[in-house]
Amino acid sequence: MKHSKKIGMITAFICFGILSTSVYASEVTTTASNVKVETIEKDDKKIEIIVSEDKYVRITQPTKVNTSTFESKINIMGETSQGTDIVIEVYNTKPSKNTISKDAKVYKLNTVGITETFNQLIELLEGENKVVLIYTNTKDKKNQEEMIYYITRESEETKEKLKSMIIIPGTRDSDSSKSVQLGVLK
Amino acid sequence: MRRNLVKVLMLVMLIALCIWQIALLWLGDMSSHNFLVKKDAIQNVILVQPKAMWVNTGGIAYKIDDSKNEYNMLINELRSFVVKGVKNSEMDKDTDKEYEELLSMPGILYEYDLNLGLQELIGNRVADVPNNIAVSQIFVDMSEYTDNKTSLYLVTEDAQNIYKATFYNRLEGHQKIMERFNNPEVTQNLMGYQPSATSNQKQNIAGNNFLPLNTKEAPIEYKVLQVTNPIEENAGAEKINILEQYVNSFFDNPLLKEIDEKGDGSVIFSENMRAIVKYEPAGTLEFNYTSANQETKLTSIERLTKVMAFIRGCTGIPTFLKERIYLTQIVNQGEESIYKFDYKYKGFSMQLSDAIKDKLGLDHILEITIKNNQVIRGKWSVLKIEEDARTNYGTAKVSRGFREIVDEMYEVYIKNKDANSPLEAVQCQYVMDTTNGEMNLKWVVLYQNKWYYP
Numbered sequence: 259m260k261h262s263k264k265i266g267m268i269t270a271f272i273c274f275g276i277l278s279t280s281v282y283a284s285e286v287t288t289t290a291s292n293v294k295v296e297t298i299e300k301d302d303k304k305i306e307i308i309v310s311e312d313k314y315v316r317i318t319q320p321t322k323v324n325t326s327t328f329e330s331k332i333n334i335m336g337e338t339s340q341g342t343d344i345v346i347e348v349y350n351t352k353p354s355k356n357t358i359s360k361d362a363k364v365y366k367l368n369t370v371g372i373t374e375t376f377n378q379l380i381e382l383l384e385g386e387n388k389v390v391l392i393y394t395n396t397k398d399k400k401n402q403e404e405m406i407y408y409i410t411r412e413s414e415e416t417k418e419k420l421k422s423m424i425i426i427p428g429t430r431d432s433d434s435s436k437s438v439q440l441g442v443l444k
Numbered sequence: 445m446r447r448n449l450v451k452v453l454m455l456v457m458l459i460a461l462c463i464w465q466i467a468l469l470w471l472g473d474m475s476s477h478n479f480l481v482k483k484d485a486i487q488n489v490i491l492v493q494p495k496a497m498w499v500n501t502g503g504i505a506y507k508i509d510d511s512k513n514e515y516n517m518l519i520n521e522l523r524s525f526v527v528k529g530v531k532n533s534e535m536d537k538d539t540d541k542e543y544e545e546l547l548s549m550p551g552i553l554y555e556y557d558l559n560l561g562l563q564e565l566i567g568n569r570v571a572d573v574p575n576n577i578a579v580s581q582i583f584v585d586m587s588e589y590t591d592n593k594t595s596l597y598l599v600t601e602d603a604q605n606i607y608k609a610t611f612y613n614r615l616e617g618h619q620k621i622m623e624r625f626n627n628p629e630v631t632q633n634l635m636g637y638q639p640s641a642t643s644n645q646k647q648n649i650a651g652n653n654f655l656p657l658n659t660k661e662a663p664i665e666y667k668v669l670q671v672t673n674p675i676e677e678n679a680g681a682e683k684i685n686i687l688e689q690y691v692n693s694f695f696d697n698p699l700l701k702e703i704d705e706k707g708d709g710s711v712i713f714s715e716n717m718r719a720i721v722k723y724e725p726a727g728t729l730e731f732n733y734t735s736a737n738q739e740t741k742l743t744s745i746e747r748l749t750k751v752m753a754f755i756r757g758c759t760g761i762p763t764f765l766k767e768r769i770y771l772t773q774i775v776n777q778g779e780e781s782i783y784k785f786d787y788k789y790k791g792f793s794m795q796l797s798d799a800i801k802d803k804l805g806l807d808h809i810l811e812i813t814i815k816n817n818q819v820i821r822g823k824w825s826v827l828k829i830e831e832d833a834r835t836n837y838g839t840a841k842v843s844r845g846f847r848e849i850v851d852e853m854y855e856v857y858i859k860n861k862d863a864n865s866p867l868e869a870v871q872c873q874y875v876m877d878t879t880n881g882e883m884n885l886k887w888v889v890l891y892q893n894k895w896y897y898p
Contacts, residue, residue: 319643335643372851373645377643
């Protein structure tokens with residue numbers, strides 16, 4: 259009886275894992291991002307970054323093509339060559355609609371300086387946010403090149419649900435049964 | 445019979461008055477000789493104010509406004525939490541967490557300007573509170589929402605050592621603040637900060653600085669402060685009268701003190717060579733006790749308690765200054781320890797420009813020296829620092845972001861982006877560069893021990 263319960267639990271978890279992966283995969287195909295994720299080594303640690311197709315621009319935050327977060331703001335950070343002009347446009351899909359809004363919030367950044375870094379705090383609306391990073395550097399013959407990736411801001415409802423959720427039933431003595439890691443989704 | 449009773453009562457009253465008068469003449473101000481009051485009344489107040497407190501949502505950090513009640517509420521909650529729960533807590537001296545990892549976790553960070561023992565930070569001499577480790581940051585972990593467990597991470601100034609203390613209780617107030625800052629409506633109009641240690645400026649800035657995410661479109665709006673010397677607004681007898689209110693508490697019998705007015709506007713008050721108090725028209729007050737020093741050695745928390753008790757009780761230190769100072773440095777020189785304090789206004793620290801340091805003869809706004817168990821020397825600014833009272837006046841903006849500042853430092857001042865030593869501090873601070881005029885918020889950068897104002 260005890261064994262069958264365990265097997266049932268494991269099966270449920272495997273199903274959940276497979277389903278969530280397929281949802282993630284379908285999102286990738288529907289969203290036309292044109293960036294790559296690369297693993298680099300920094301300070302003896304392997305970290306993931308997003309790079310443009312021509313590898314001219316590297317984004318160090320966020321580090322996923324499709325990022326999920328509860329935050330209403332995110333600080334986009336990256337690196338590229340000195341003298342590059344960057345404009346970031348953010349388009350939003352409301353959770354109730356399927357179409358992406360035509361109105362974008364536009365952020366014009368200062369020209370990249372000697373430290374070859376850039377950053378911009380962007381506001382996120384609930385639902386999917388399409389981030390279009392346009393970069394220009396005449397010296398390096400980069401003219402209005404685009405990087406497209408997505409950040410999904412989860413709703414407050416989901417957050418509340420997650421907070422009250424019991425993750426692992428049946429382990430009454432374990433602290434983890436009562437806890438939800440709020441920092442998991444960033 | 446009745447007449448005799450009245451006579452006896454009058455006699456008793458006169459004897460009581462005689463005793464009171466003799467005591468007053470012998471002892472001066474009797475408040476310091478009141479043996480009925482518990483000497484350590486200060487033990488249960490906040491000894492050291494943090495330089496700043498941050499709510500880290502996991503990505504972006506927000507500063508907790510030190511002028512609001514919640515600021516002291518949080519400090520008091522943490523103090524009593526540690527004192528009550530320390531007996532049953534667990535201390536892990538070998539946590540595998542790295543500093544950058546902590547700054548990516550949701551939590552509340554207490555940031556101090558120097559390494560201090562936990563007893564000093566908590567402001568309590570409870571024997572169970574370990575004082576053998578000195579830390580400059582306390583991070584209250586809010587990443588795990590558990591019913592009866594809270595983890596505190598204690599971080600040393602160089603962030604090389606991190607200790608984890610687990611308490612089997614909850615910090616309700618901290619939890620509420622955390623939830624509030626997780627509400628987008630609350631943070632909508634607040635300035636967000638990026639910890640430099642988790643940013644792409646990690647290579648350029650040493651340690652961690654919370655970098656404001658301000659832009660031209662969303663600048664830091666701040667109040668321009670006015671600096672004046674309230675004493676120099678008066679002259680002659682009126683000036684002396686005002687100064688006496690500052691200095692009388694230093695003397696056993698203020699009526700017998702000597703007053704020496706110098707031609708340059710400075711005034712020296714002294715009493716039988718026991719205490720000397722000097723006012724400088726630049727805007728400082730300085731005292732020296734020349735009496736024999738008792739040789740009782742004090743522990744570090746006892747010394748700090750004594751210094752803080754002195755500051756609280758000293759009428760010569762302006763009240764606004766007492767309310768907004770934080771401990772920034774302790775210099776030990778033989779038997780003497782010098783406690784140096786800086787000033788902060790609405791969460792922004794203030795520094796004195798080099799010219800003002802020279803003019804005032806002060807490195808920090810308040811410096812107190814203790815020898816053995818006695819406060820023997822002190823010097824501070826008596827300059828008034830206040831907001832401009834006129835409406836729609838005195839608000840200004842800082843529009844340039846940290847990246848422009850870091851770029852400018854490497855491009856204009858250092859002229860080498862591959863310089864071996866990184867910038868030591870990149871912050872927005874009030875800079876006092878006049879003793880009579882406006883004081884503004886500016887970007888300040890510390891590089892190779894020198895302050896730059898890009």
